[in-house]
Amino acid sequence: MSANHAIATDEAAPLLEIKGLRKRFSLSAGLLDQLRFRGGRLVRNRKYVHAINGVDLEVLRGEALCVVGESGCGKSTVARTVMGLISPSEGEIRYRGERIDGLAPRALLPYRRRMQMIFQNPYASLNPRMTISQTLQEPIRFHHPDWERRRVEEKVVEVMEAVGIAPDWGKRFGHEFSGGQRQRIAIARALAVDPEFIVADEPISALDVSIQAQVLNLMMDAQRERDLTYLFITHDLAVVEHFGTRVVVMYLGTVCEVAPTAALFATPRHPYTRALLSAIPRLSDHGVERVRLSGEVPTPVELPPGCVFHGRCPIANERCRREIPQLARHGDTLIACHAVEEGRD
């Protein structure tokens, strides 16, 4: 894999690579709050939330990589770290082979044009004081300062038409639109700079069910027409089945399984994936055995030793409690599980 880095234009090389990514958030306030007397000595006591604990991912060109997992498993943190909204504690992020984590804002600008983001809440992602055309013109004007006014306006009209918003609505403000329309506008804003890679952080979970399909189809059309690559964060497995090329299953800040969508839904391998998939409500009841997990997700403040899932895993053994499993290739699928590796599943 490391040999590919030199060839930035290699079509087979992954567009985005994440290696050993970790992010922890400090729970403690200032230095004074961290100091404690313990046994007659002054100790600095710091607590962290371990949001991501060593995530390795590759996003291939032209695919829609879906990241699933329950709330708090670090999906959104991965998305925000990739976009540079938060900086990772450890690990590297490479885009077309170039490291983009820790770059200065100015050095990131060329990547900002190629990578865009769609946010979860369309009610908060549009600036309430700006009209739609101002919102859409801003990224174009910023990245193409040499474009003349007319060309910018034509581009705005083009993206508005692409997302199905009438261009003469541009003079309106965000609050005059419905949730679905706002999310279309947010997609238009992302498309305005002609990106090749879009990170979508739960773009439809704030929307009405009837609107979800429209927005999803819009995103798929955009992918086809504009040759886009998606990193799609969601907790909705039905969406994954409809939308994803490959699926990443995350649990407590680690990747459990990476598999092509069809393979994952047909034969889930990781014990957590099985439990997750069996929780999908289905019309027919036969042949599906519900996997019931006992206990709760451990707190990310004090991570369990070994595999993060061992406390709730029906097939965990002594090794799972001691040793952290690494992602290993099984055919098309990558699985991080000692049981699968040993054939105990």
Add this chain to the structure above:
Amino acid sequence: MSESNPPPSATPDKALEQVAAGERVSRLKLLRESYLYYSFKRDIGVQLCLLIFALMVLAALFAPWIAPNDPYDLTQIDIMSSELPPFWVDGSDPRFPLGTDAQGRDMLSTILYGARVSLIIGFGAVALQALIGVVFGLLAGYLGGRVDALLMRLADVQLSFSTLMVAIIVGAIVQASFGRATYSSYAVALLVVIIGLAEWPQYARTVRATVLAEKGKEYVDAARVIGLPSRRIMFRHILPNAMSPIFVISTVQIANAIISEAALSFLGLGMPETQPSLGSLIRSGFDYIQSGSWWITLLPGAVLVVLVLVINLLGDWLRDVMNPRLYKN
């Protein structure tokens, strides 16, 4: 890749014209349809306050044209006509409807000029406070970390000195080192700077709190993802959304600044008697209040009270209207 496609004929041109034409209309319409306008239309008290405030500001602004005399012009002052009472008291002079002060200045003209000085200092000081406070508040809230800690501790230090104390020290130093004459000629600017510097933390804290709330919203993330520089995000994206609390505290701060100036002048540290503000008028009349010439103190005092009261009432109303939690239910 999609830019190379020719745009569908006719439609974009038409759309572009509509976009350009509609932008201005929409903002006016937005104001007319806003809760602010609706609430203003229904509240007779607020309309009255705004009317009084507007009249006072206009009268003060056009004082040189409205006032029958010029209190700064020594040739118009006659000591023989000093301490004449206002028109509804026996012994008044029709030339001086509100009477005269101890130096024989026409009270009406002096109050108009005084209100002018008071308002100039009030607005000037608030403009300075707002400038410093908004910039510091934005920086502290948006950048966070060490910048935040430094600026907010600075604000704490500033707040721990009272305005009067700062003014007394600065005023005393300037008067002692440059003399009273120099002090008099720069008194307005000096008071603006003193009151402005003393009260900026009010703005900084309010703005910082609002910025912290706005910063967490996704439109700020969206602006960062576009790659916009921090300065532009702060001033173009966050600041417009933090305007309502700034408006609200501005009204209160103008009233406060006017009161501060009056208090300083009353203590003899503000405007000199030759260019009276409302505060120094109250002070100059205070010596005569026991001898029966009550109007020299009470008339400018009443003007000051009404001015500060209407500003505060307007501020109260604005705070109620601009707080969505109050009007939504």
